[in-house]
Every structure is written in structure tokens, then in C-alpha cells.
Amino acid sequence: MMRTMGIDAGQKRVGVAVSDLMGWTAQGVETVQRTEDDRWLDRIAQLINEYEVSSIVVGLPRNMDGSIGERGEACQSLARDLEKRFSLPVRMWDERLSTMAVERTLIEADMSRKKRRKVVDQMAASWILQGYLDAQRRNTDE
Template sequence: MRIMGLDYGSVTVGVAISDELLITAQGIETIRRKHETKLRQTLARIDELIKEYAVERIVLGYPKNMNNTIGERAVKSEEFAESLRNRTGLEVILWDERLTTVAAHQTLILGDVRREERSQVVDKLAAVLILQGYLDFLCNQKKMLDDSGEAKEL
């Protein structure tokens, strides 16, 4: 099983894929489009990647406001999630992505990546951070269960 992570932006979608053991996330590509509302080719490319990597679930970044409210970008992400569900038939999980793009920029700056190159990979790296956060959550959930499947006392 593999999981796809997506960082949905106004004209780009960063894409990451998990390994088969659901331990690590790897950046695959950044899908670009000319206009925010032109999603047909973007969805078609996501379909191709789902087939190529045998993806069974999608984790989509959910850009909530810092005060935990839902803004315009989060609403657009909800609409995109519904489009993905309808087109792929896969489960789409909205995952809190607050500050992932900031973290991606900082990582690239610390890695001494030039400004022009950063803009080419920042969305893909943000998708990696979104997916890795979800994979870490899954790993921690497994650790909290004992052999009988019952939750352990903390």
C-alpha cells in the first residue's frame, strides 16, 4: 500500500508518495497549471500517478488559519478533496498543513538552495512534509495499540 500526499495551491500541486511500508515520504513532482480553476489536466496527472504507484489513499494538505478557523484556501482544499474523491474513488484525508510551506522554505534556505530553484521545489517539499506528518501519526497510532488491538493506558 502507498499513500499520496498533496500540497494544493492556487496554480501548483506538490506531490509526494510514501514507501510501501508507510515509513517515509518522497517528493515526486510539482504539477503546474495556468489558471486556478483549470483542474482537468491536474486531476488527470494525479490519476496517472495513482496508477503508477498503486496509491490507495490520499492525504491533502488542509491550510487552516493559525487560530484554527477555516478560510478561503481551506474551502478550496475541501472542494478539491471532493473532486479527488469523485474522480478516483479513494479516501481523501484533509491533514492540517499549517506552516508546512514556511518549513519547506526554511529547509531549502538552510540547504543553500538558490531562490530560483526553491520556487521549483517548495510545493513538492511541502507535500513531503504533509505526508510525513500523516505517516508519523499512523506510526504513533500503531505503537499505542497493544497486541489485542485495545488502546494502551497512557
């Protein structure tokens, strides 16, 4: 089996998570700093190779009414770019409130703001990927 990569794409940082080989759990891998050019995608390529990724899930930020705004359109564009560049299937997954939920969890764990900033993006990527994996499993269980 192969792994799925989850991506939480921000303007400055990209959180990356990968699934286990069975596709049951998501683990945060790292936060990649975005650059003006596409050099940051080289690190994504390295992670795809290192973890033998066979598909990618990109978080799709929707507005609370379900519509897609400017950030959502940027994530859709990124998903198309990833699909072209890596020749892998890329799916979008609704990520509404994922970063806020992760922030709340880290605050409740009494983690300092500085430490939170280092892990929030990869934890959000894990949250997105775990939601996707759980939905896939539910669909195959029915």
C-alpha cells in the same frame, strides 16, 4: 501494501509526494501545474496508477487560530473532487506552516530562489504526508 499520496494544493501548482510501501517515509514526486480545466488531474491519475496509490492526504491550510479560511475551503472542495474522481479515501491533514518550514530549510541549505520554486511544493507535500504517516504509526503503536 499500497502507497499513500500526499498533496499540497496551491492555486497555480500542486506538490505531490508518495509514501514507501510500508507507509513509513514520504518522498516528493513532482510538482504539477494546475490548469483552468481539469487536465492537470490526468497527471494525478497517472501518478496514482504508477505508484499504486490506495489513499490520498490533502494538506488543509488552517489559520493560526485553527479556523478554516478561503484556501482551506478550496482544499476541502478539492479533496471531495479527488475522492469522487478516483474512488479512493481522501483525508485532510493540517498543513499549518509546512510551506514556510520547507522554505526555511531550503534557504538554510543556500538553495537559489529559482531552484527553491521548483521543489518547494513537492517538499511541502512530503512534509504533509510525513506528518500524517508519523501520526498513523503513533496511533497504531499505542
